[in-house]
Amino acid sequence: MHRLRNKVVAVTGGAQGIGRACVERATEEGAAVAVLDILDQEGAALIADLRAKGRTVEYWHCDVAHEADLRSALDAAAKRFGALHGLVNNAGIAGISRPTHEVTEAQWDAVQSVNVKGVFFATKHALPHFFQAKGGSVVNISSIAGLVGLASVPPYHAAKGAVRLMTKNDAIQYASKQIRFNSIHPGYIWTAMVENHLKANSPNLEAAKAAVAASHPLGRLGAPDDIAWCVVYLLSDESAFVTGAEFVIDGGYTAR
Numbered sequence: 034m035h036r037l038r039n040k041v042v043a044v045t046g047g048a049q050g051i052g053r054a055c056v057e058r059a060t061e062e063g064a065a066v067a068v069l070d071i072l073d074q075e076g077a078a079l080i081a082d083l084r085a086k087g088r089t090v091e092y093w094h095c096d097v098a099h100e101a102d103l104r105s106a107l108d109a110a111a112k113r114f115g116a117l118h119g120l121v122n123n124a125g126i127a128g129i130s131r132p133t134h135e136v137t138e139a140q141w142d143a144v145q146s147v148n149v150k151g152v153f154f155a156t157k158h159a160l161p162h163f164f165q166a167k168g169g170s171v172v173n174i175s176s177i178a179g180l181v182g183l184a185s186v187p188p189y190h191a192a193k194g195a196v197r198l199m200t201k202n203d204a205i206q207y208a209s210k211q212i213r214f215n216s217i218h219p220g221y222i223w224t225a226m227v228e229n230h231l232k233a234n235s236p237n238l239e240a241a242k243a244a245v246a247a248s249h250p251l252g253r254l255g256a257p258d259d260i261a262w263c264v265v266y267l268l269s270d271e272s273a274f275v276t277g278a279e280f281v282i283d284g285g286y287t288a289r
C-alpha cells in the first residue's frame with residue numbers, strides 16, 4: 034500500500050486508459066500525482082473520484098505537443114507538491130493506419146509531435162526538478178510497435194522505436210545523477226485507443242477483438258493494470274538498480 038510513499042509523480046495522458054490506471058495505482062501506493070491531459074472533463078472526474086478516496090492528486094490541462102504547456106504544468110506540479118520524483122510519459126496517439134506510400138507529411142508529423150516530441154518536452158522540463166531532488170525515475174510508454182513491425186501504423190512504429198532509444202540514451206546520460214529511464218512495451222491493451230483502431234479498420238468489432246486477443250499466446254488482450262503495476266515498480270525504490278531496460282508486457286506476443 035505504500036510503495037510510493039513520499040513520491041511525487043507526473044503522468045501525461047493520465048485521464049483515461051493506461052495513464053488513468055497508472056494514476057490510480059500510483060496514488061493507491063501513496064504517491065502524490067499530477068495528471069496532465071487534454072481531456073479536461075475526464076481529468077476532473079478522475080480527480081474528484083480519487084480525492085473522495087483520500088488520494089493526493091491534481092489535474093493540469095497540458096497538450097504534450099506544446100513545450101510551454103509541459104514546462105508550466107510540471108513546474109506547477111512541483112510547486113504544488115514540493116518536488117518531483119517521477120514522470121510517466123504515457124500520452125500518445127495511434128495515428129493513421131495506412132501503408133507508408135499513402136501517408137502524408139501532416140499525418141506523419143501529427144504522430145511524432147505527440148509521441149516523440151511530447152516525450153522530449155516532458156523529460157526536458159522534468160529534469161531540472163529531478164536534479165533538485167537528487168534523483169528521479171522516468172517511465173516511457175513505448176509499445177511492441179517499437180520492437181517489431183506489424184505492417185499497420187508506420188508513423189506510430191517510427192515514434193515508438195524512437196522512444197525506446199531516447200530511453201536508453203537518457204539512461205546513460207543521467208545515470209550519474211541517479212535519474213533512471215526505462216521503457217515499457219505493451220502488447221494490445223483494451224483501451225479507447227485499441228477500440229477506436231479496431232472500429233476504424235474492421236467491419237466487425239467483436240470478431241476483430243477476438244482475433245487480436247488470440248494473437249497473444251496468453252490468449253487475451255491486456256488490461257491497463259497489467260502495465261500500471263510495472264509502472265509502480267519502476268517509479269519505486271524497488272527498481273533502484275534498473276535503468277535503460279525495456280519491459281515487454283505483451284502476453285508473449287513478441288516471444289515468437
Ligand SMILES: NC(=O)c1ccc[n+]([C@@H]2O[C@H](COP(=O)([O-])OP(=O)(O)OC[C@H]3O[C@@H](n4cnc5c(N)ncnc54)[C@H](O)[C@@H]3O)[C@@H](O)[C@H]2O)c1
Nearest residue numbers: 046049050051096097123124125176219221222224225226
Ligand atoms: N492500448 C494499447 O494497446 C497500447 C499498446 C502499446 C502502447 N500503448 C501506448 O500507451 C499509451 C496510452 O495509450 P492508451 O491505450 O491508454 O490510449 P488512450 O487513447 O486510451 O489514452 C491516451 C491518453 O493520452 C491523452 N493524450 C493524447 N494526446 C495528448 C496530448 N497531445 N497531450 C496530452 N495528452 C494527450 C489522451 O487524452 C488520453 O487520455 C500511449 O502512448 C500508447 O501509444 C498502448
